[in-house]
Amino acid sequence: MKQSITLGKVTKFMGLGFLSTLKDLFTGKLEKEDLKSFLRKVVVPLASILLFLGLWHLGAKSLYNTEAEFKIEKALNDQGPEAAEAMRECIASGDISCQPNTLPSPAKVWDSYQSLLKDHQIISADKAAFAEKTAALNEKRVAEGKEPIVYTGRPSFVDQIFRSLKTVFAGFLLALLIAVPLGIFIGLSPTLKSAFNWFIQIFKPVSPVVWYLLVFMIVKTLLIDSSEDSSFTISFISVGLCSMWATLVNTAMGVSAVDKDYINVAKVLKLGTFQKIFKVILPSSLPLIFTGLKITMSVGWMVLIAIELLAQSPGLGTFVWEEFQNGANDSNAKIIVAMFVIGIIGFLLDRLMLFVQNSVSFEKTDAI
Amino acid sequence: MAYLELNNISKTYGQGDHATEVLSNINLSIEEGEFVAIVGFTGSGKTTLVNLINGLLEPTSGEVLFKGKPVSGTSHERGVIFQNYSLLPWLTVEQNVLMAVKEAFPKREKAVYKRKAAHYIDMVGLTPAINKLPRELSGGMRQRVAVARALSMKPDMIIMDEPLGALDALTRGTLQDQILNIWGKDKRTALLITNDVDEGIYMADRIIPLKPGPRATLGPEFNIDIERPRDKTEMNDNESYKKTRNAIIEYLMDIGNERKSEATEEYELPDLTPKDFVYQFK
Known part of the structure; x- marks a missing residue:
């Protein structure tokens, strides 16, 4: 008895509910429905997101390679084989000065997102420091009827x-x-x-x-x-x-x-x-x-x-x-x-x- | 003088060549306290007739007199119960009734309104559903709200346009009794439009068939002299009930057949013989 339930659960979890016994089908019908909606509502969207990221990654990579090859080709035609070799090394080393300018990969976008957040933290801290520094002065200015000094940074x-x-x-x-x-x-x-x-x-x-x-x-x-x-x-x-x-x-x-x-x-x-x-x-x-x-x-x-x-x-x-x-x-x-x-x-x-x-x-x- | 009088009413929709005369030469008079039923086929102009009486439509010719005065526009004196309930779906049962009460009795205190609304809702037995929205109610319950709304304006006359048409037979029976009960309490004048002969006989003092349109007009009237309160099961054995019922149904059937024979036109059919497809597959 216990074994059959476990078997049922396992098969259901694998999406092979039809393998379980007729009895399990009757007692566990609702669960099967739950699993179906779980699959549809959670697993399918997650899978499609992963697929999207995968396609994006591959596409970005292919565009990157095309751009890189064009750059190397151009260096070869314009300045000769030595420059082409230098360009190839430069691109491979990840140097900022010679990166191909094309669609960024998901990973790069994520990095940028992180850096934007960090930038925000820095600016916020800067702002807070500025407000603290000018608090006393602003109070005095307001009291004198002048406009307070405001943060004008980026x-x-x-x-x-x-x-x-x-x-x-x-x-x-x-x-x-x-x-x-x-x-x-x-x-x-x-x-x-x-x-x-x-x-x-x-x-x-x-x-x-x-x-x-x-x-x-x-x-x-x-x-x-x-x-x-x-x-x-x-x-x-x-x-x-x-x-x-x-x-x-x-x-x-x-x-x-x-x-x-x-x-x-x-x-x-x-x-x-x-x-x-x-x-x-x-x-x-x-x-x-x-x-x-x-x-x-x-x-x-x-x-x-x-x-x-x-x-x-x-x-x-x-x-x-x-x-x-x-x-x-x-x-x-x-x-x-x-x-x-x-x-x-x-x-x-x-x-x-x-x-x-x-x-x-x-x-x-x-x-x- | 009659309470409600219709003199040579006719109603035409459209103009010129497209004009259709829906009602023609309608004469009707209803006395105070009387319960009159008008029976007719669907599409015979019953709703048009109701709208002429309650003031939503104006007759093309003839006049509608209510208490001796010509009807112009709607009035709180004539309460209407519509065929499709026409409750406002965004208001609760209480709010739907309150709206009517407030309009009929302006400038009262809020508590008075609430009490009045509660009274009429209780009358149709919907107190437990007072805070529900129409879509949470069954068809019968919705129609009861519509009844409460119409009654809450304390109209002198109640006009019912196929009020029970969309309900199942059992709910119909209960609601018929409820409406009769309420009517019996203060004997208001009532006009019931229906397509069910039995319903008409059970509820009304007088039944008038409406000959189907275009150019619908009222047929001969049948008086129902069965004592109230009437009992459905006993009525089935009542001789006068049987006679009246048969007479009305026969009358309606006759008009129906007449109408059908009018519609029969001889069409000349083309002389065609079906092709034999079978040999192609042999």
């Missing part, structure tokens, strides 16, 4: 992430404040709908770069007297304007497509306009509004990088651009680190929106 990678998040949230809030009320009005009134339709259709597909330029033209003039850096203002407004269309269209659609039954209920109960909008129309269109907001959030995060890059507003976009211009040995690896950070944060933002949606909406949406 921002670390982590600082850039938070700056980017700040920009995207400001942009998202702007989109929310413009698109949701406007969408409700457009959805409620067919007249407004036809008045705004051309506007939406034309401005929706405009590229983030053009939005940036447009906002730049306007904000630059508006803030002409201000001595402050307007790059943050410009970039968050651009992000907001660029990403609000999904919310606008979805809100208008959700509001205009409320179930006729609910409208009839509102009429039979004789709800006032205000009550009708807030008690019937809005709750019923919340799922669609949130679908729009989710798209707005992800579009905002996507275009943020391009807009920050153009606006020179501190953040991940500027980080990527600076690393690209920098051309240091580990710049490529740092760009890839930024790519993963951007992707993971985008994913987390999407989950955050889903969480908010499920906590306010009557319809529960499943994660995709």
